[in-house]
Amino acid sequence: MLVYLTKSIVGAVVVLLVMSFIVFGLQSIIPADPARAIAGPSAPPEAVEAMREHLGLDDPVLVQYGRFLLRLAHADLGTSVRTRKPVSDDIRQYLPATLELGLASIALGVALAGVMAALQFLIPGSGGIRFAIVGIGSTPIFLAALLLAYFFWFRLDWLPGAGRLAYRDFAGPSGLNVIDGILVGRPEVSLDALLHMTLPALALALPIGVAVGRSLNGALHEVMRQPYIRTARGKGISETKVLLRHGLRNAATAPLSMLRLQIPILFGNLLVVERIFGWPGLGLYTVQALASADLPAVLGVAIVFGMLYILVSTLIEIGQSVADSRINL
Amino acid sequence: MTKRPSPDTLPARPRFNWRDFFRRAGGLESVGIIGVPVVTVVAVLAPWITPFDPQLRVAGAYLPPSAGHWFGTDEIGRDLFSRVILGAQYTWLPALAVIGFSLTVGTMVGLISGLMGDKVDLVIQRIVDLFLVLPASLIALAVVASLGPGLGNTMIAIAIVWWPWYARISRDEIRRLKARPHVEAARIAGVRGPRLLLRYLLPGVVPALLIGASLDVANIVMTLSLMSFLGLGLPAPAPELGAMTSRTLDSLTVHWWLPILPAAIIFLLCLLANLAGDGIRAALRGA
C-alpha cells in the first residue's frame, strides 16, 4: 500500500511534467505567437514586443520550461493577466464551488449509471432504452445544458438556472454551501444550494451516467454468462443476491475505469456548464480567462485540474482493488 | 464446444455479405452506418450545396424557421440552415482527419511495439501508458490556450492525446494474434516478414481498430465542438457549430433556434457516428 502511494505520487509528478512539457514543446515546434495572441490581433507591435518581454518568450524554450517548473515547485502559478491577482488566490476562491458541483455530478452520474444498467438489464432487448441511451450519449454538453435551462428554468420555472445561491451574503467555513448550510444551522441555505445545483449537476451527470452505465451493462452481461454465476444460481439463492454478490462486484472494474476516463471530460464540461448556468466556479473563471487570453490563469487551472484528476484516479484504483483483490496495488 | 457444420460437399461461399452485415448490426445502427458516409459527402460538398450563401444577408434578421428558411435566419439575416451545413464541414472533416492521423500513427507505433516485442515493446508501452493517463481535454485546453485559438491547434492538441489509444489497441491485438496457434502455425509453415504481417496479422487487427475508431468519431466531434464553444476554434465570422451556439447563448429565450439548432446538428452527427460505431461493433464481434 505504501509502495502504491509512493508510486502514485511519483506518477502524479510525472504526469504533470509530461503535460507541461507537451505544452511547452508544442510552443517551440509550432510557429505560434502567444504574445500576439494575448495582446490581441489589433495590438501595436510595441505592445506585442512588451508582452513578449514580460512573458520571457525570447529565452530558449528549455529555460522557459525550467523557470515554469521552478515557480510551480513554490506553488506559484503566476499572476492573472485579467484579475491582476495571484492565480493561486483566484483558484482558492473559485475552487469550492467547482468541487461541490463536480462531486455532485459524479455522485449523480454514478447513480444514473446504476439506473441505466438496471433498466437495460431488467428489460433486455428493449430498443427504446438502448436508443435513448445512445441519444443522451450523443448530446453535446451545451445542448443538454441549454435544453435543461430552457425547459426547467425558463419555461416551467421548476428549478433555478442561474448562480449558486439566492442568499447573496452567505459564506460558510468549507465553501461547500450544502454542507455549510447544515454546519451553521441554516438548512434553508442547504436546500437552496441543492436546488441551484440540480440542473447543472444533471447536465454534467448525463454523459458520465451514459458512459459508465453502458460499461457497467456490458460488464454485467459478460459476468452473468460466467460459469460461477451458474454455480451461484445452482445454490438456490435469490436472483437479487446472485446479481449483487456475484455479478456486480466482478463487473465493477470496467465501469470504474470508465468513470476515471470521464473525469477529464467532466473538467471540460464544467467550463461549459458553469458558463451557461452562471456558476461562479473555476470553470467560469477559466472561460473568462480564455476570453481575455489570460494564459497564467488557464495553465494554473489546468494544473489544479490535473492534480484533482490524479487524486480521483488513485481513489478509483483503490476502489478497484477493493472490489477485486486479485488486483494488487 | 461450438456447433459446427459438417459438410462433405461445400456450401455456397458465405463471403462478405452486406445484408448479413446490416442484420447483425441492427436496424437503427444500420441507419448510422449508412448515415456516416452520407454526412461525409455532404460535408465535403457543403460550400456548393447550401441553398443560400452562408456569409451573406439573404432575408430579414431573426426570422423563425419556415419553409423558405428551414432553420430561420440569424441576427444579420443570414440563412441558418446554410451556415449550419457549412458548420458541419468545419466539425466533421477535422474529426475524421484527427481520427485518420491518430489511427495511422497509433497503428504504426502499435505494430512496431507488438512485432518487435521485448525491450522495444516495454519502452513504447511505458510511453503509451503515460499518454493514456493524461487528461485529454486538459491538454487540449492548455495547448490551445498557450498557442492561441485556431482549428489547426485544436486538432493537433487532440491528436496528441488520441493516437496512444490506437497504439494500445493494435499492439494488444498483434500480441494476442502472435500467440494464437494459427499465426504460429503459419510461421512454422515458413511464412515470414511482410507476407506474415499482411496476410496473417493485419486482417486480424483491422476489426478492433475499426470498432475503436468508429466509436471515437463522436467523441472527437464533441471535443472539437466543445473547444469551439469555448471560443478556441476559428475566429468569429466562420460558422463553427459550437461557436454559433456560444455566441447566441443569450438569445435562447427569445430566438431559441439560434443556439439550439446548431447544437442539434452536432447531436445528429454524434448520434449517427455512435450508431455506426455500435453497429460495426455488433456486426464484427458476431463474425
Add this chain to the structure above:
Amino acid sequence: MVKLSHRMSEPVTGSVLAVKDLSVILSREGRPSRVLDGISFDMFPGEIIALVGESGSGKTSIGLTLQGLLPREYLPQVAGSIRLAGIELVGAGRRTWQSARRHLVRAISQDPMGALNPTMTIRRQMQESKGGDDRSIGDWLSRTGLPDPERIADALPHRLSAGQRQRVLIAMAMMARPKLLIADEPTTALDVIMQAQILDLLRDLARDQQTAILFVTHDLTVAASLADRVLVLYAGRIVEMGRMQDVARNATHPYSAGLLAARFDLDSDRRRPLPTLPSERTHSINVENACAYATRCPIAQPDCTAIRPPLEPASVHGGAVACLHHEQTAFLATQRADAKPWPAQAIQETAALRLSNIGKTYPTGARSFWGRRQRQPVLRSVNLSIKLGECVALVGASGAGKSTLLRIAAGLVVPEGGTVTRFDKLPPQVVFQDPVASLTPWLTIGEQIGERLRAVSPDSDYGRRRVGEAIKLVGLDPVLMDALPAEMSVGQCQRAVLARAVIVPPRLLLCDEPISAMDVSLAATTLNLLSDLRRRLGMAMLFVTHDLAAARIIADRIAVLKDGELVEIADPDAIIAAPQSSYTRSLVAAMPSLQPGGGR
C-alpha cells in the same frame, strides 16, 4: 412410450427423480431446435447413472433442465414431467425452483477454473451454499481430501489448483446434502490421477450420503468405472439404457456399439487401426419420423428414415434400446475385428532429433517495479532422442514441461541450456491441440496448405495440384480447398492441419496434445490418421499427451516427464506392464478401464 421396469434390486425406497417424456426446445438466433426429445428415466437414492453422448447430444442440457438453469436468452420451452423428491418441477414457479436448487439438486461442472467466484473467499461461497458454520465447512473440505481446510477456506479461488477447486465445488454441493447431484464432465479438465481421485470421491459420497449422481460424460470408459446404470444419448434422444456392465458388454444400439468400439484403453489392440464411428453425413433428414442416427448408421435400412424407433426392452440385456434392427448390431463387432494390421515401420539408427541437457526456466509471480521476476525451472537437463521413422510419446501431467520441450524441439522456444540437433535442415512441422484455432479464419484451406509450397515452387497450377494431392492424402474432399475454416467440422480442420504439415513431408512431426479436446471417436480417427501418415511418409514423430492409452497406441517408445525431468523412457507395453518410477505407477493405476471398479 414404453414403461420401463427398474431392474436394480437394491433400493427399496421410491425414486428420487422421475423424468417422463421430457422435451426441451431452445431457440438460437430465432431458430428453435429440439435439444431433448422424449426423455424418460428414474433415479434412486445412492444410484449413479452415467449419461453418455457426443458433444451436441443434449447431455449438458439435461443437467441444466433438471436445475432449471437453461439459459434464458435461448427462450427454453420445457414439456413433460420432472418429479424431484415428489415435487413436480416442469412449469413450477421461480420460488419452487429456487428451493429445489437449494435443498434437492446440486451440480458440479466441467470447468472448475471458472465455476468459483474469483472475488469471494471459499468460506463465503460455502457459507452461501448452506449457511453452514465454520466447523462444517472445514469438515466438508477435509472430507473431499483437501489438506489444510482452514487455509483453503480463507483463500480466493485463484490460489487453488484445478483439482483443489473441483474438490471445493464438490464439498460445496455436498454440504447441502442434496438428493441429486449432477456432475457434468467433472474430470475432463483434470489429469488422470486427479480424475481417479475425484471418481473415488463421488463413489464414496453416493454411498455414504445416499445421493443419486447423474454423471454426464462423453467417455464410456470413465462412465464404466463409476456408474450403476447408463443412458446413451444421441441427438436429444435416449437410444439405449441399461445396467452399465450389460451395456458395456453387449451394446445393442449401433451407436453405443460404435462408441464402445472407438474408445481405447491400455488393453486396446495397437497393431491395427482403431475402430471408429462413421462420421456424420451431410444431408439432414426429418428426424420427427426417423431414427436420428440413420444417416451415420452402418446397418441402416430404408425403414430407419421412415419410422421413429421406440425405446423398447432389449433382447440381449435387461435395459432398453431404440433401434429397429438392433439384432444386427452384434455383427458390427465381427466386421471390425479383421482390419488390416499396420505395416512394419522401418526405424533407422540415425537420430531425427536429439535433445541434450535441455534446461529452461519461466518467470513466475508478480512483476517487480523494474519488470524483473523470479524464475521457476520447467525443464531440468532433459535428454531425449528420436530416431528417423520413430514415434516417441511424451507423457506427463499438466505443468510437467511437455509442451515446452516440444516447442524447444520445434525451435519456437530457445532453451537456456543444452543443444537441439535435428537431422533435417527443414524445420519440423507442428500440430497443435486445437485444430480450429490452428487455421487462420480469413484464409482458405488451400491458401494455407499452399504456404509451405512457396519455398519449393510458386503459386501455379502445379501448386494447386500439389495442394489437392495433400488434401486427398489426409482423406478430405479436394473441393474443400476453397473452403474457409469456419465452414468445416473439427475433424475436417484437423485433417487440413495435417495436410499443411505433410504437403512437403517433414522428417519430424511434432504433435502437441492433438486429441485432448476431442470426443472418443474423433480422437481414434486422428490417431489412425497420424499412424498412417507417419508410416506412409516415413516421418519421425514426437507425440505429446497426458493420455497414456493414446501414447501406447501410437508410439514406439513412451517417455514420462515429471516436474521437468525425464523419469522413464521405454517400450509402451514394457512401461505399462512394469513401470519403474512411482509416478508412472500411479499413472498406470489411475487409468480407467471398462472392467468394473475402474483402474488396475
